[in-house]
Amino acid sequence: MIRALLIGATRFLVGGQGVWIGSAPSGAQRIYFANHSSHLDTILLWAALPPHLRRTTHPVAAADYWGKGAVRRHIALRILNAVLIDREGGRRVKGGPLAPLHDVLERGESLIIFPEGTRAFEKLPGPFKPGLYHLALAHPKAELIPVFLDNLRRAFPKGSLLPVPISCTARFGARIALAPGEDKAAFLVRAREAVAALA
């Protein structure tokens, strides 16, 4: 009920059509990685997936935003099936900040991550943090799908209170893979370019 309302409201305001350019929806285990420019990104990308994939796809959300307050926490955990991670105090968590993400992937389920780690002002994504590399290295079976979220930085930019109605799209690109022995920095640059190429 709340889920339908949330998706309905998102559709009404910002549309959020999924456009599959280089890949097709599939039940295979995946890590979707996207540019990050607004708090709506998580909901929009998740809602752009076909309903049967949403059940096993978990957005990764920052605990310092989505874990705050009962309502946000409820939306993140109960409705979006999100996994919360600690952006700052990660070292205190047993197994490092990525431990909850590894758990999800070990269960064979999929993730949505925003490797910039924070919302950007610019159209093209900023440099990627190494989390994506570590996940790709540890879970070679998971398909890496780049996603570009268009227009959200206009619809709900950093620092604004309300989203405005501007049609947004989620463009899904062709999967990339970590090459054997590929250098971390080189891989992260390539992953970032795969997202930027969809802009």
Next chain:
Amino acid sequence: MTIGGLSLDPRMVALFGGVAGILILASLIGFVLSRRVTSEAGRETVRNLNARIKAWWGMVAVFALAFAFGKLVTLVLFGFVSFYCLREFISLAPTRPSDHRAIAAAFYVFIPLQYWLIWDAWLTMLTIAIPVYAFLLLPVLSVAKGETGDFLLRTAKIQWGLMLTVFCISHAPALLILNIPNYQNVYLLFFLVTVVQLSDVLQYVFGKLFGRHKIAPRVSPSKTVEGFIGGGLAATAIGAGLWWITPFSPLQAAGMAAAIVVAGFLGGLVLSAVKRSLGAKDWGTMIEGHGGALDRMDSVTFAAPLFFHLVNFYFTI
């Protein structure tokens, strides 16, 4: 006539019955054509035609509801039309994140305000709220962010969007508040919408059948001299034939219909140029076969304010 406690004017029932009859005929023609036409190009045209007819059924159903339930529902309906058209316009017009506040004000303040002013029948304010107050306020909201790059362009885009999709379109339901003695204004709205939309359809049909000479090949390749004259005259004749639902004489009704046809044609032409300058062919994908909502409303944006002021000038007390 009363259906489920709802009283319906028999004249309105007859009019919508007529519209439904035309649509049934059109659907039948579309069905027969889809069986007969074999060439690939012809198939594409027929598919487009059938998609248009299907979308028309939906629009007519929504309009019938609005007319049956009165002013409030009509205003809410047109408010949503403005909302979707403005969303399409702003989505295509490259504004920047720093315009966020101005865009928020356009959507969340000026759409409700404009339609509330119509509900309140505050004629003076509804004709100046957007051209004067929004015009002055929106750039103030943007300038506070301190980004000067393309400032005039960005401001102009938001103001144009608001003028076309909210101010201009709202003049159609604003017909309901004009003070015309012994007359039910809802028929004026029916007259406007029918003439505008039939003019669009008939120009399309005449253009497909007889079109040879393009009027503005670079702006709108589908508009032809033959289509405009044939479709325009046919729509004017139908408008004249509807004089009995208006406060006009048959000749006045023809004049009004002609004004609506010409304004609608020019609106379509101008919005087509705006759309192309933004690098798009259709405004959106909301109504199947119609491009976006603004593709159906482009002629209304120009025709509604002109018709509103013509009626207000000559026929109100």
